[in-house]
Amino acid sequence: xxxxxxxxxxxxxxxxxxxxxxxxxxxxxxxxxxxxxxxxxxxxxxxxxxxxxxxxxxxxxxxxxxxxxxxxxxxxxxxxxxxxxxxxxxxxxxxxxxxxxxxxxxxxxxxxxxxxxxxxxxxxxxxxxxxxxxxxxxxxxxxxxxxxxxxxxxxxxxxxxxxxxxxxxxxxxxxxxxxxxxxxxxxxxxxxxxxxxxxxxxxxxxxxxxxxxxxxxxxxxxxxxxxxxxxxxxxxxxxxxxxxxxxxxxxxxxxxxxxxxxxxxxxxxxxxxxxxxxxxxx
Ligand SMILES: [Zn+2]
Numbered sequence: 001x002x003x004x005x006x007x008x009x010x011x012x013x014x015x016x017x018x019x020x021x022x023x024x025x026x027x028x029x030x031x032x033x034x035x036x037x038x039x040x041x042x043x044x045x046x047x048x049x050x051x052x053x054x055x056x057x058x059x060x061x062x063x064x065x066x067x068x069x070x071x072x073x074x075x076x077x078x079x080x081x082x083x084x085x086x087x088x089x090x091x092x093x094x095x096x097x098x099x100x101x102x103x104x105x106x107x108x109x110x111x112x113x114x115x116x117x118x119x120x121x122x123x124x125x126x127x128x129x130x131x132x133x134x135x136x137x138x139x140x141x142x143x144x145x146x147x148x149x150x151x152x153x154x155x156x157x158x159x160x161x162x163x164x165x166x167x168x169x170x171x172x173x174x175x176x177x178x179x180x181x182x183x184x185x186x187x188x189x190x191x192x193x194x195x196x197x198x199x200x201x202x203x204x205x206x207x208x209x210x211x212x213x214x215x216x217x218x219x220x221x222x223x224x225x226x227x228x229x230x231x232x233x234x235x236x237x238x239x240x241x242x243x244x245x246x247x248x249x250x251x252x253x254x255x256x257x258x259x260x261x262x263x264x265x266x267x268x269x270x271x272x273x274x275x276x277x278x279x280x281x282x
Contacts, residue, residue, distance in 0.1 A: 021097045025069040025162055025267045027259075029274050032061040032080065044079040045096065046071070048262045051215055053143065064274060066261030069162050069174065073100040103162030106175065114204075114249045115167050121203060128202050135197060135210065136218055136260045144214040145192040149271045150237060152189045152221060153244060153255045155182035161267035176265045177220065177258030184225055184253040186244040189237075191219050191257070191268070196233045196241070205256065206248025209241045216262035223250045 022028050030043055032052060041061050042049040052063035065078075076098060080091040117125060159179030165172040190211055197218075198210035205222035209229060212218055225245025229235060246253045259268045 020095060021099055022067050023099050024067060024071055024073070024101045025103075025265070026270045027064055027066050027261065027266050027274060030063050030065060038082045041080070041082045041091075043094075044081055045076065048264070049081070050262060051143075064261065064271075066259075066264035066266040067098055068264040068266070069103070069176070070265075071098050073098055101162065103164065103174070104160065105166060106159060106163040107166045108168075108251065110167055110249060110251065112168065115170070115172070125203050128204075132198075132210075136263055138212070139216050139262070140195075140212055140214040142214045144194045144212070145217060146237065147192075148274065149191045149268075150189065151180070151272060152191050152219075152241075152257055153180050153182045153186050155180035155186070155244075155255065157181075157269075158254055159256075161269065177222075177256050178268055179254045179256050181252070181254045182244045184243075184245055186255075187240045188221050188224060188242050188244060188255055190235045190239045190241055191259075191271075192217075192237045194219070194235060196229045196231055196235060199227050199229065199231050202248060204249045206250060207242065207245065208248075211235060211241070216260075218260040219268075220256070220258035220260075222256035222258070223247050223254060225253075 030052065032041065036054065038054070038061070041052045041054075043052065043063060043065060045065055050063050050065040052061035054061050076096045078094040078096045080094065082089045082091055157178060158181040159175055161175060161178050163175040165175060192213050194211040194213035196209060197212045198208065200208055202208045202222070207224040207227050209221045209224065209227055210218055221241055223245055224242040224247060227242040229241050235241065244253050244255050257268050259266050259271055
């Protein structure tokens with residue numbers, strides 16, 4: 001986890017020198033000290049804005065940013081921006097170094113019908129990918145998540161984030177979430193509060209649930225045996241969304257848990273490590 005702090009000097013924001021390194025696929029906490037008068041404040045990384053929330057108690061603005069797994073290792077400028085009416089006021093920049101991660105390789109054997117897709121299956125997969133991508137582009141201004149995120153099932157990590165998949169001897173796509181092995185039927189819990197925006201059987205992901213937590217945050221729960229919520233349902237943190245299964249392309253009962261933050265594909269386990277301050281309390 002990474003925390004940045006700024007010390008206000010009059011109306012200016014001064015950057016304290018703290019380590020500013022993150023890894024590909026990590027979530028980091030940003031903390032800004034400043035006057036309470038700012039109505040809205042964002043950080044912008046790679047053209048994507050991540051809002052911060054203000055706490056009356058200590059004058060701290062806080063927010064989370066996600067570093068996509070494919071972000072090229074480099075040093076980037078992160079802009080701190082506030083709004084005055086419709087115009088942006090640029091408060092300053094931070095430099096953020098993104099370090100490369102060796103995510104490793106996973107070899108899997110699967111039935112060829114789930115790997116070498118016929119035309120019909122391929123069309124379905126492409127259609128489903130477009131559907132999910134358009135879903136993830138929607139930005140809900142209201143923050144529905146509160147406090148720390150929780151793990152949706154207690155289970156052993158059986159597939160880490162970012163792995164390059166070699167399936168039946170061929171290199172396939174990267175693993176964009178974590179696999180948690182658990183008994184078939186184990187309840188799957190919402191990792192935070194939000195609104196269910198997708199309940200659908202998907203070709204690769206099987207019975208799937210996606211929850212919108214607001215501020216561009218989405219969580220995904222795949223390969224379920226049973227779904228217990230409907231699209232449009234409001235769910236609290238810890239609500240039962242469904243049960244662990246092995247539907248879709250799967251080698252046994254497990255939960256695939258994924259997180260998107262404003263399009264960034266991040267490691268859900270790094271989100272669990274974030275301890276947010278009181279302004280994100282429930
Ligand atoms: Zn998975």
